[in-house]
Amino acid sequence: MKVSKFGGTSVASGNQIEQLKNIIAADAARRIVIVSAPGKRSDDDVKVTDLLIDLGEKRLKGEPVGDVLEQVVDRYRTIAQELGVEKTITESIQDDMQARAAFSTEDEGIFMDQMKAAGEDNNAKLIAAYFNHIGMAASYMNPREAGLLVNGEAGNAQVLDAAYESLAKLKDRDEILVFPGFFGYKENGQLVTFPRGGSDITGAIVAAGVNAEMYENFTDVDSVCVANPKVIDRPSEIHHMTYREMRELSYSGFAVFHDVALVPAFRHKIPVNVKNTNNPEGKGTLITAEKSETHDKYPITGIAADKGFSIIYVRKYLMNREVGFGRRLLEMIEDEGISYEHLPSGIDDTSVVLRTSEFSLDSENRLLTRIQNEMDVDDAYIEHGFTMLMLVGEGMKETVGIAARGSKALAEAGINIEMINQGPSEVSLAFAVKDRVGDEAIKAIYDEFYATQLHD
Ligand SMILES: Nc1ncnc2c1ncn2[C@@H]1O[C@H](COP(=O)(O)OP(=O)(O)O)[C@@H](O)[C@H]1O
Numbered sequence: 518m519k520v521s522k523f524g525g526t527s528v529a530s531g532n533q534i535e536q537l538k539n540i541i542a543a544d545a546a547r548r549i550v551i552v553s554a555p556g557k558r559s560d561d562d563v564k565v566t567d568l569l570i571d572l573g574e575k576r577l578k579g580e581p582v583g584d585v586l587e588q589v590v591d592r593y594r595t596i597a598q599e600l601g602v603e604k605t606i607t608e609s610i611q612d613d614m615q616a617r618a619a620f621s622t623e624d625e626g627i628f629m630d631q632m633k634a635a636g637e638d639n640n641a642k643l644i645a646a647y648f649n650h651i652g653m654a655a656s657y658m659n660p661r662e663a664g665l666l667v668n669g670e671a672g673n674a675q676v677l678d679a680a681y682e683s684l685a686k687l688k689d690r691d692e693i694l695v696f697p698g699f700f701g702y703k704e705n706g707q708l709v710t711f712p713r714g715g716s717d718i719t720g721a722i723v724a725a726g727v728n729a730e731m732y733e734n735f736t737d738v739d740s741v742c743v744a745n746p747k748v749i750d751r752p753s754e755i756h757h758m759t760y761r762e763m764r765e766l767s768y769s770g771f772a773v774f775h776d777v778a779l780v781p782a783f784r785h786k787i788p789v790n791v792k793n794t795n796n797p798e799g800k801g802t803l804i805t806a807e808k809s810e811t812h813d814k815y816p817i818t819g820i821a822a823d824k825g826f827s828i829i830y831v832r833k834y835l836m837n838r839e840v841g842f843g844r845r846l847l848e849m850i851e852d853e854g855i856s857y858e859h860l861p862s863g864i865d866d867t868s869v870v871l872r873t874s875e876f877s878l879d880s881e882n883r884l885l886t887r888i889q890n891e892m893d894v895d896d897a898y899i900e901h902g903f904t905m906l907m908l909v910g911e912g913m914k915e916t917v918g919i920a921a922r923g924s925k926a927l928a929e930a931g932i933n934i935e936m937i938n939q940g941p942s943e944v945s946l947a948f949a950v951k952d953r954v955g956d957e958a959i960k961a962i963y964d965e966f967y968a969t970q971l972h973d
């Protein structure tokens with residue numbers, strides 16, 4: 518049995534949903550279809566999830582919501598018309614949207630989550646109705662009925678182990694199940710969404726639950742590429758990689774697959790195949806636990822980059838002799854509820870790399886004051902506006918000189934390296950550079966490792 522997830526662009530129009538149907542009909546093993554909310558049909562289009570967030574925020578501010586609500590319903594109406602199921606489904610989607618928009622706002626998180634989930638939920642109902650309309654045996658499957666149990670605060674659902682046992686029962690169903698991505702339910706019945714891009718996570722959880730032979734992730738590119746195709750023109754494709762590589766790369770900026778989705782796939786040993794909805798016969802990218810010979814040929818599997826980092830620098834003479842200095846520094850960061858990313862250190866100085874979105878100006882000021890007053894340092898300051906470049910590859914461990922080649926490439930491009938950090942498992946190497954040279958830095962590293970070579 519295969520679980521096949523289709524991303525936002527793959528379900529954005531009637532045409533794309535017909536393509537989805539052809540893919541499902543082409544392989545009898547494809548029995549569970551996970552769908553996202555309709556995404557962008559062109560670069561200047563708006564994702565339904567973004568419309569729903571806009572709608573929810575307007576309601577919370579007490580502004581009129583009629584126009585956005587109509588825009589959302591209109592997206593579904595257009596798709597339903599293209600698929601010939603308008604009469605069956607549009608009215609029920611309209612009723613559902615009106616009920617959600619009128620939902621209690623007493624708890625804003627709960628309100629926003631049920632609003633956001635409308636995108637996937639209504640799309641799954643629409644696609645199941647279309648399958649039935651053309652004579653395919655299919656049912657919409659609600660995540661609560663399926664037992665997709667989660668915990669956690671609004672927008673950050675975490676799957677519970679009990680979910681896998683319940684989801685295993687979906688194996689016994691004869692018809693095709695159309696399952697909405699992006700949300701689950703707490704034991705008390707409260708709906709909670711996963712973080713943005715979280716339909717990938719639903720797909721991985723369901724694939725693990727039914728012990729699928731493959732988790733197929735259909736998107737709008739042929740493969741995961743060595744670098745973001747929006748930055749590098751026609752980058753090399755990656756045809757095979759390990760879970761560990763994909764997790765590092767997606768965590769560090771490869772938007773194509775959600776990093777959290779790798780966890781259930783990895784734990785339950787479900788191979789993942791990222792494929793293009795508009796080129797389903799292509800190889801795509803296979804993600805498994807095993808390394809392959811490609812890793813020997815190409816020490817760097819991928820180059821990811823993400824903006825929005827800050828670095829706290831702390832300097833104190835004889836820091837190296839002060840037992841507990843690092844612990845106290847990290848404790849202060851923890852007290853602000855901030856998680857840190859990297860901790861590169863020298864003898865008398867240390868730095869902590871954090872995501873800027875994790876803290877406010879207030880927490881920054883409190884943190885610096887505490888570091889200065891309680892740790893008696895010579896200097897402490899924070900700088901913003903860094904891009905973290907992440908070179909990832911299982912083959913790095915066996916290859917000498919990767920850091921040297923990377924640094925040389927950046928130096929030759931006139932780019933200053935603000936920080937270098939190698940992960941202890943030696944599958945990743947991070948460089949921090951200023952945001953304004955982030956894209957140039959990716960190009961320089963890509964050219965160094967890939968310009969003259971093509972993945973086979
Ligand atoms: N290294 C990469 N390889 C392929 N695509 C990437 C990479 N980095 C970023 N992307 C972007 O990810 C997009 C697909 O992810 P996403 O929009 O979340 O798809 P979906 O809506 O199908 O889930 C691609 O269109 C591409 O622009």
Ligand SMILES: N[C@@H](CC(=O)OP(=O)(O)O)C(=O)O
Binds near residue numbers: 553556713
């Ligand atoms: N629709 C949700 C969840 C999701 O996974 O979407 P997509 O498959 O389009 O990345 C979002 O936009 O975040």
